[in-house]
Every structure is written in C-alpha cells, then in structure tokens.
Amino acid sequence: MDQFAFDVAHLLAGGLVLISLTMLYQDRLSALIRVFALHAVVLALSVAWQAAIQHAPHLYITAAIALLFKAIIIPVSLLRIMKQLGVHREIDTVVGIGPTMLAGIGLIALSMVVMLRVTAESDPLAREDLAFALSVVLLGLLMMVTRRNVVSQVIGFMSLENGLILAATGAKGMPLVVEISVAFSVLIAFIVIGIFLFRIRERFDTVDVQALERLRGEDP
Amino acid sequence: MMPPAMTLPIILFSVCGFLGLAVMAVALGSSRRATPVLYGGASIVSLVALIASLIQLVAGGHVTPGLTLPMGVPWIGVHFRLDALSSFFVAVIDLGAAVASLYAIGYGRHEHEPLRVLPFYPAFLAGMNLVVLAGDAFTFLVSWEFMSLSSWALVMAHHRDPGNIRAGYIYLLTASFGTLCLLLAFGLMAGPAGGYTFETIRTAHYSGWVAALVLALVLLGAGSKAGLVPLHVWLPLAHPAAPSHVSALMSGVMTKVAVYAFIRVVFDLLGEPSWWSSMVVLALGGVTAVLGVLYALIQQDIKRLLAYSTVENIGIIYIGLGLALAFQANGVTAGTALALTAVLLHVLNHSLFKSLLFFGAGAVLSATGERDMDRLGGLIHRMPVTAFTFLVGSVAISALPPLNGFVSEWMTFQAILLSPNLPQWGLKFMIPAVGALLALSAALAAACFVRGFGITFLGRPRAQAAAQARETDRFSQSAMLLLALLCLLAGILPGVVIDALAPVIQSLIGGRMPLQGNVPWLSIVPIAASRSSYNGLLVFLFIAASAWIAALAIHRFASHAVRRSAAWDCGYPDPSPLTQYSAGSFSQPIRRIYGATIFEARERIEMPAPGDTGPARFRVDLKDLVWDWLYAPIAGIVNFTAGRLNHLQFLTIRRYLSLVFVALIVLLLVLAIWM
Structure with missing residues (x-):
C-alpha cells in the first residue's frame, strides 16, 4: 500500500468523524443541515479516493450519488422546508451539548478499541476505515437519541447511513447495486419523513416530537 | 400368528x-x-x-x-x-x-x-x-x-x-x-452435534453434571405430567x-x-445413574404418596378424590423407580429387577383400577348428576353392579389381597427390605424412612376408599337425586365388570404377569426376576423361597372359602324366624338422612392429626347472636400450602414484572431508539472487555 494513499484515506475518514462531532455540537437546525452537507461532501471525497486507490470505477458512481443527493438535494430541500415552517432557529437538544460531546468522544474510543481488536489480521487500510465508520455510525445514533426534533433525527439517521457507506467502500468489492438501493431507501425515508413533517406541522403547529408525547398523555 | x-x-x-x-x-x-x-x-x-x-x-x-x-x-x-x-x-x-x-x-x-x-x-x-x-x-x-x-x-x-x-x-x-x-x-x-435419534443418544456418554441436569429436567418434565408433588x-x-x-x-x-418418559430417559438413554440421584427420586416419591392420599382424604368431590389418589399412586411408582435407581447405581441387578418389575406391575394395576373407579364415578355422575359425596348415599340398592365393581376397585387400590394392588405394593416393600445391603449410609437411612411413608400412604389410602365407597354407596340417600338413581347402561356395566375381572386375575395370577414383564426388564437392565412359572402352586417368589413368597390364588381361595363357610354356618345355625323391629338409629331418632355420618365427619380424625400442620386446617363454629334464629355453622378452612408457598409467589412475581414491563409498550420513538442505542453500546463494551 502506498503510504500517501493510506494517509489521504485516513485523513478523509478521520475528517468524517470530526464532522460528525461538529454535527453533535450544532444546536440550530439550519447550521446542522449545512454541516451535514459538508459531511456528505467529505464522504463523497473519501469514496472517490477509495475508487482511485482500489481501481474500482463503480465507486465513482457511489461518490457522485452521495454528492448529488446528500450534499445538494437533501440539504437544500430540508433548508427550504425549514424556511417554510419557520423553525430554522429552533434549539432542540435533550441532553446538554457538553455531556453529548463527552459521550461522543467515549463512543469513538469504544469503536476504536473494538474494531482494532476484532480486525487484527486484516488490511490496515480497511481496519482504520472500519473503526472510523463505526464511530460515525455510533455518533449518528447518538444524535438521533439526544435530539427531539424530527429534522435532526432524520439528519442523524442519514449521517449514520454515511458511516455505513464509508464502511462498505473501505472493504473491497461491495457491489454497486447495494449502494444504489441503500441510497434510494434513504431518499425514500427522507421523502416519507418530509411528508410526515408537513402533516405534523399542519396538525400540531410544531415539529417538536414532544408535542406528540403530550398528545398521548405522556410526560416528556 | x-x-x-x-x-x-x-x-x-x-x-x-x-x-x-x-x-x-x-x-x-x-x-x-x-x-x-x-x-x-x-x-x-x-x-x-x-x-x-x-x-x-x-x-x-x-x-x-x-x-x-x-x-x-x-x-x-x-x-x-x-x-x-x-x-x-x-x-x-x-x-x-x-x-x-x-x-x-x-x-x-x-x-x-x-x-x-x-x-x-x-x-x-x-x-x-x-x-x-x-x-x-x-x-x-x-x-x-x-x-x-x-x-x-x-x-x-x-x-x-x-x-x-x-x-x-x-x-x-x-x-x-x-x-x-x-x-x-x-x-x-443430543449435544451440539445434534444426534436426535434414541440410538445415537444411547451410545453417547455424559459427564456428571450433564447427566444430573438431564435427570433434574426429566424429573420436572415427566413429573409435571405424572403429577409429582409439588408439580x-x-x-x-x-x-x-x-x-x-x-x-x-x-x-x-x-x-x-x-x-414411560422417565423410564426411557433415565434407565435406557442416560446410562449409569449415580446413587444420590435415587435419593431425590425416593424423597419426591415418598412425599408425593403421603401428600396425595392426605389430600384425597379430605375431598368431597368423588372425582377429585380419585385424581388425588392418582397423585398418591404416582408417588408409589416413583418410590419404586427411586429404589431401582439405588440398586442399579450399586450394581444389585436382582434388586433393580425387582423394583422395576414392581413399578411396571403397579403401572398396569393402577391403570386397571383407576379406570374402573373413574368409570364408577362417571356412572354415579350420570345417574344422579352429583359429584359431591355428601349429596349421595345408598346407591348400592339402586346401582348394584356399579357398587360391586367400585368396591372391587376400592379394595384393589387399597392394596388388600387377593387383588392386584397388593401384589405390586408388596413387591415394592420386598425391594425396600433389600436396602440394608446397599453400601451408602444415606440410602440405608433413607429407604426405610420412605418405606414408612409408603406404609402410611397405603393405610391412609385404605381409609380414603372406605370413606369413598361407604359415603357414596352405603347408608341412606342424602339428596333426592341419589334416591332416584338408576343403574347405568349395559356397555358401561360390561366395561366395569371386565376391569374388575382383570383386577382379580392380575391379583391371583401375578406370576404370569411378572414373567410377561421379564423381557422388558431384561432389555432395560440386562437382568430379570427369577422365573415365576416354575414356582409350584402359582406362588410368586421375588428373591428366594426362604425369604418371602406370596400366593394370591391361595389367599383368594381362603377368603372365598371362609366367607362361604361363615355364611353357611350363619344360615344353618341362626334362627330363621323373621323379626321386625326399628332399625338402630345411633340414638338419634331423626328421620333426616343428613344426620348420617358424612364425608366430612369420616375424615375429621385424620384431618385433625395431619391437617393442622399440612393444610393449616382451622375449624370454626359460628354461633348466631343471642335472639337470632339463624342456624349455627361449622366451618373448616383448609389451605393448600404448596399453592400458597410455591405457586402464589411465582404468579405474583410474573404479575409484578408484567405490570412493570407494560410501560415498554408506550414509549416514544426517541426512547425506543435510546434502548437500541444502549443495548448496542453494552454489547460493544462486552466485546471490548471480553476479547
């Protein structure tokens, strides 16, 4: 393995983890969506780099899909929805930023420990990649858990999915079909949730999930 | 053929x-x-x-x-x-x-x-x-x-x-x-390899704790179906x-x-037993026998009485199985063969007389619509065939010679008498104690069926339904007579049955009881003629002959003059049949002796207030300790947990996600620490 190629792949994957942490730090929705777009851009770069060093041209398509949908279409339309709903300034965390960041750091450490031990015999590039990917997945999940706004939960879910793609491209020979289907499923999830968002908004005047809890007579 | x-x-x-x-x-x-x-x-x-x-x-x-x-x-x-x-x-x-x-x-x-x-x-x-x-x-x-x-x-x-x-x-x-x-x-x-056929299981060898665990599980599984106390x-x-x-x-x-399931697994599939496992089986069998018959003694419902008596008989069978395990663990083939033959014989006998007794109870139920013995009575005049066959079944289940119940219980006792030859002191002490329990349960069973037969068929009818009962139909009668005949045959010809069982015992433990066909006069000799022998036919002939001679003598020497006088009324000139000895009064002495501890029986008399014309009432409160101490707490825990876990059905999406997240983190942590 070329040391330079390894370093760049490492840089891009680490950058993805860093941006995931940045997303955890954002408490305004519009800022969060923008950081997510950056996340998708870095993912696309990482996938493209993998395509180059693995000589796997189909990964370029994956990168293009990531760039097109996740970095452009979804953030733009989400921002638009925000503006229409007038919720782009809302603060929506359940747990404070500080503890969330600490938890995120802990998760990264955990995924490093687990992955580096489990994959002791495999290709070092794939090892690092998998460890970073697991961190991204866990951070996405953490975001879904610590936010109560539907929009940020959707974004958490999509960043989790980014982690999955990172893991898939790091390992050699993932068929393109799977990625396309994954991408489409995310798109569909986005559409469905978007529609629900409007519905919820129409009915309850807010996109705060807490309103739904109150509706069912539950304490938040 | x-x-x-x-x-x-x-x-x-x-x-x-x-x-x-x-x-x-x-x-x-x-x-x-x-x-x-x-x-x-x-x-x-x-x-x-x-x-x-x-x-x-x-x-x-x-x-x-x-x-x-x-x-x-x-x-x-x-x-x-x-x-x-x-x-x-x-x-x-x-x-x-x-x-x-x-x-x-x-x-x-x-x-x-x-x-x-x-x-x-x-x-x-x-x-x-x-x-x-x-x-x-x-x-x-x-x-x-x-x-x-x-x-x-x-x-x-x-x-x-x-x-x-x-x-x-x-x-x-x-x-x-x-x-x-x-x-x-x-x-x-079957193990991780998954050899599920009995042939594969039989050839496999098991380490000590696997065998012990299998024995415990089979005891629970087969025991719950058979009715072992406390299951x-x-x-x-x-x-x-x-x-x-x-x-x-x-x-x-x-x-x-x-x-069958117990015998198949323990004696056929599992291989050599250990001697302490027999102690568990013996203890369970003894407790089951005594508790079963004590419960049977206080029942008023005749079918429930029979069901509890089944529990008792299962106890007797498990005592036999425990003895067989004890002998087999010590390589005493003759003892194992004797105990197992007694078990199989009792299996056959109990199936005969318990079916007979349930048929009788069913005939009474269909004739009167009653299962409560305190509303029956006097049925021997209206249902003579049912009463006769029920009497035969009662004598058989009370283990009285010359019927079949005696043979199997006698053989179990013979096996118990072999126990001083065993080397382990635990067994030396335990088996006679279990023998005492067995003797106690046999005596109590006799009392139980004197009560069951007497209250149901003798005396005067206690309710209108019993007074108007009619004998049951031909098919039911023939079924009951057939079973009564089989009870008698198995009782007076036990040697034939024992010899027929020999191949079963031979195939299970590689040994058998001595051949009974050669013993003269149709006697059975479980171990040696010098030790003990029993001849059902002779006992039967003796009972029949002495009864016949007694009847003959009475008819010959007694006065033939017809005397008419009032029937003795026990000093109570009350025409109501409800003043007769009842099921509750029959079992009162035994209830007072054992019931106070085992059932926490409390007798209360509720007197009406002065000036109140209402009747005084006598009440007996019984508790089922097994239920109160074993099942009620389990049911309580299940209810409590279910009530608590019910909240899990009404969480928000975010909380469900948190659960998934926490579970994932815990698993990863386990992985990180474990490896």
Whole structure:
C-alpha cells in the first residue's frame, strides 16, 4: 500500500468523524443541515479516493450519488422546508451539548478499541476505515437519541447511513447495486419523513416530537 | 400368528385409524349415530393395537427394526421403534383405551355437546400411542405436545361449568412447562452435534453434571405430567373436569406415559445413574404418596378424590423407580429387577383400577348428576353392579389381597427390605424412612376408599337425586365388570404377569426376576423361597372359602324366624338422612392429626347472636400450602414484572431508539472487555 494513499484515506475518514462531532455540537437546525452537507461532501471525497486507490470505477458512481443527493438535494430541500415552517432557529437538544460531546468522544474510543481488536489480521487500510465508520455510525445514533426534533433525527439517521457507506467502500468489492438501493431507501425515508413533517406541522403547529408525547398523555 | 416384525406397522396403522376416526367425528357432526360408531371404532382399533403389542411382548425382548418416515425435520425424519418397554406401554395404553371406549359407547350418550369430545378423543389416543412409539427426540416431543393439547381440549369440553376454564388454563401452563423441560433435556442429551435419534443418544456418554441436569429436567418434565408433588396442582383440577371416560384415561393411562418418559430417559438413554440421584427420586416419591392420599382424604368431590389418589399412586411408582435407581447405581441387578418389575406391575394395576373407579364415578355422575359425596348415599340398592365393581376397585387400590394392588405394593416393600445391603449410609437411612411413608400412604389410602365407597354407596340417600338413581347402561356395566375381572386375575395370577414383564426388564437392565412359572402352586417368589413368597390364588381361595363357610354356618345355625323391629338409629331418632355420618365427619380424625400442620386446617363454629334464629355453622378452612408457598409467589412475581414491563409498550420513538442505542453500546463494551 502506498503510504500517501493510506494517509489521504485516513485523513478523509478521520475528517468524517470530526464532522460528525461538529454535527453533535450544532444546536440550530439550519447550521446542522449545512454541516451535514459538508459531511456528505467529505464522504463523497473519501469514496472517490477509495475508487482511485482500489481501481474500482463503480465507486465513482457511489461518490457522485452521495454528492448529488446528500450534499445538494437533501440539504437544500430540508433548508427550504425549514424556511417554510419557520423553525430554522429552533434549539432542540435533550441532553446538554457538553455531556453529548463527552459521550461522543467515549463512543469513538469504544469503536476504536473494538474494531482494532476484532480486525487484527486484516488490511490496515480497511481496519482504520472500519473503526472510523463505526464511530460515525455510533455518533449518528447518538444524535438521533439526544435530539427531539424530527429534522435532526432524520439528519442523524442519514449521517449514520454515511458511516455505513464509508464502511462498505473501505472493504473491497461491495457491489454497486447495494449502494444504489441503500441510497434510494434513504431518499425514500427522507421523502416519507418530509411528508410526515408537513402533516405534523399542519396538525400540531410544531415539529417538536414532544408535542406528540403530550398528545398521548405522556410526560416528556 | 403374525411375525413380530409386523407389529410396529400394525400399531402405526391403528394410530392412523385413530386419526381417521378424529376426522370422521368432524365429518359426522352432531349426528345421533356418531357416538356409538366412533367409540365402537376406537374400541376395535385399540383392541387391534393391544393384540399386536401383546404379541410383541410375548415374542420377548425382540426389537423390531425401526421405521423411518420421510416427514418432519428434513435431516432427521420421523423414527418409530417398538422394543419391549414400548410394547408394554402400548399394551397399557390400548387396554385402557379399548375399555374406556367400550364404556363410552353407553356413557357418551349423556354428553350434551358431543362435538366437543368426539374429535379429540381418538386424537388423544393417537397422541399417547405415538409418544411411546417415538424413536427420536423430535417425534417424541411433537407427540408429547400433541397428547397434551388434545387432552387439554378434552378438559375444556365442559368449559361452561365453573372452574373448568381455570383448570384448563393451569393445565396448559403446566403442560407447556413440562414440554419445555423435556425439550431442554433432549437438547442436552443430543449435544451440539445434534444426534436426535434414541440410538445415537444411547451410545453417547455424559459427564456428571450433564447427566444430573438431564435427570433434574426429566424429573420436572415427566413429573409435571405424572403429577409429582409439588408439580401436581393441575392434576386434581384437570382430571375431574374432563368427561369421566377421559378422566379415566388421563388418570389411568396418560400419567403412565409420563412414567414411560422417565423410564426411557433415565434407565435406557442416560446410562449409569449415580446413587444420590435415587435419593431425590425416593424423597419426591415418598412425599408425593403421603401428600396425595392426605389430600384425597379430605375431598368431597368423588372425582377429585380419585385424581388425588392418582397423585398418591404416582408417588408409589416413583418410590419404586427411586429404589431401582439405588440398586442399579450399586450394581444389585436382582434388586433393580425387582423394583422395576414392581413399578411396571403397579403401572398396569393402577391403570386397571383407576379406570374402573373413574368409570364408577362417571356412572354415579350420570345417574344422579352429583359429584359431591355428601349429596349421595345408598346407591348400592339402586346401582348394584356399579357398587360391586367400585368396591372391587376400592379394595384393589387399597392394596388388600387377593387383588392386584397388593401384589405390586408388596413387591415394592420386598425391594425396600433389600436396602440394608446397599453400601451408602444415606440410602440405608433413607429407604426405610420412605418405606414408612409408603406404609402410611397405603393405610391412609385404605381409609380414603372406605370413606369413598361407604359415603357414596352405603347408608341412606342424602339428596333426592341419589334416591332416584338408576343403574347405568349395559356397555358401561360390561366395561366395569371386565376391569374388575382383570383386577382379580392380575391379583391371583401375578406370576404370569411378572414373567410377561421379564423381557422388558431384561432389555432395560440386562437382568430379570427369577422365573415365576416354575414356582409350584402359582406362588410368586421375588428373591428366594426362604425369604418371602406370596400366593394370591391361595389367599383368594381362603377368603372365598371362609366367607362361604361363615355364611353357611350363619344360615344353618341362626334362627330363621323373621323379626321386625326399628332399625338402630345411633340414638338419634331423626328421620333426616343428613344426620348420617358424612364425608366430612369420616375424615375429621385424620384431618385433625395431619391437617393442622399440612393444610393449616382451622375449624370454626359460628354461633348466631343471642335472639337470632339463624342456624349455627361449622366451618373448616383448609389451605393448600404448596399453592400458597410455591405457586402464589411465582404468579405474583410474573404479575409484578408484567405490570412493570407494560410501560415498554408506550414509549416514544426517541426512547425506543435510546434502548437500541444502549443495548448496542453494552454489547460493544462486552466485546471490548471480553476479547
């Protein structure tokens, strides 16, 4: 393995983890969506780099899909929805930023420990990649858990999915079909949730999930 | 005579015949002819299977080649096999089934909703047969569950009667628990390689703790079906709830299928037992025998009394099994053979007299509509055949010579008397104590059936229904007479039965009891003529002759003049039959001795206030300690946990996600720390 190629792949994957942490730090929705777009851009770069060093041209398509949908279409339309709903300034965390960041750091450490031990015999590039990917997945999940706004939960879910793609491209020979289907499923999830968002908004005047809890007579 | 190789297919065809009858019952619907046709058919089919199994048994120890059908789990198939042990149990099952079906030709006419019984009855018979024919763990468990479910449907046949829904529910819970235990036991025996056929399991060797665990699980699984204390709670609820011929089968036969499961696993599949395991079985058997008969003594409901008496007899059988384990662990083949023969003989005997007694109870129930003994009485004049056969059954179950119950209990005692030869001090002390429990339970059983027969059939009728009872129909009478005859035959010719059982014992433990056919005068000699021997025929002849001579002498020398005077009224010139000795008063002394501790019995007299013209009342409050201390806490814990976990159904999406997240983190942490 070329040391330079390894370093760049490492840089891009680490950058993805860093941006995931940045997303955890954002408490305004519009800022969060923008950081997510950056996340998708870095993912696309990482996938493209993998395509180059693995000589796997189909990964370029994956990168293009990531760039097109996740970095452009979804953030733009989400921002638009925000503006229409007038919720782009809302603060929506359940747990404070500080503890969330600490938890995120802990998760990264955990995924490093687990992955580096489990994959002791495999290709070092794939090892690092998998460890970073697991961190991204866990951070996405953490975001879904610590936010109560539907929009940020959707974004958490999509960043989790980014982690999955990172893991898939790091390992050699993932068929393109799977990625396309994954991408489409995310798109569909986005559409469905978007529609629900409007519905919820129409009915309850807010996109705060807490309103739904109150509706069912539950304490938040 | 057909070759023994044909017996297994014939029995399997009989099982198909049962299943066909079940389908036919649905097709016939509620037609009036359905009852006699179906029960007649079931009787004939079980007779065929009975003859085939007897031929197999007489052919002796010969194992027919197993049959593998390409059904069920693909890589295992369905194995059937018929060795001496299974052919003995097929004979017990199908003898009971044939007589019960004969009885039901008449008794079934009283059924209000025949469609709730008819389809399940042949299916239940098929299930019991399949369990003992099974040659691999899967077939065994599926048949076991089939048997449980079809009998559950029969328990629920009269689901509108109060209490029956609860009985069915508790039965279903216990049956599932038992099957779960057996499933785990077979899983342990099959091991990770998954050798599920009995042949593979038999050749495998087990380490000490696996064998102990399997034994405990089988004790729980088979014991819950057989009715071992403390797993017996369902039995006195479920057995009386079913129609009487089904109660007879459940009590007389299905509990024996559970005994089969225990013998098959412990004596056949598991290999060498350890001596301390026999102590567990002995202790459970002794406790079961005494508690079962004590509960039976305080029952007012005659069918419930019989069900508790089944618990007692299962205790006696398990005492025999414990003795056999103790002897086998020490390599005393003669003792093992004696104890196991006593067990198998008692299995046969109990199936005979318990079926007979349930038939009698069913005849009383259909004639009077009553199961409460305190509303019966005087039936001996109105139902002479039922009363006579019930008396024979009562004498047999009380272990009085010359009937069959005595033989098996006597042989169990003979095995107990061999115990001083055992090397372990634990067994030396334990077995005589268990023998004392066995003797106590035999005496209490006699008291119990004096009470059961006396209150029901003697005295004056305590209610209008009992005064207007009519003798039961011909089919039921012939079934009861047949069983009474079999009880007598097995009692006076025990040597024949013991010799017929020899191949079973031979195939299980590689030894047998001495041949009884050569002993002169039809005596039986369990160990040696110098030690002990018993001759049922001689006792029978002596009893018959002395009774005849006494009767003759009385008639010869007594005055023939007819005297008429008032009957002795015990000093109470009250015409009401309610002042007679009742079921409650008969059991009062025993209730006072044992009940205060075992049932926490409290007697109370509620006097009316001065000036109140209401009657004074005498009440007895009994508690079921097994229920209060074992089952009630479990039910409480389950309820509490279920109430707490109920919140989990109403969480928000975010909380569900948090649960998933936390679970994932915990798993990853475990992975990180573990590796």
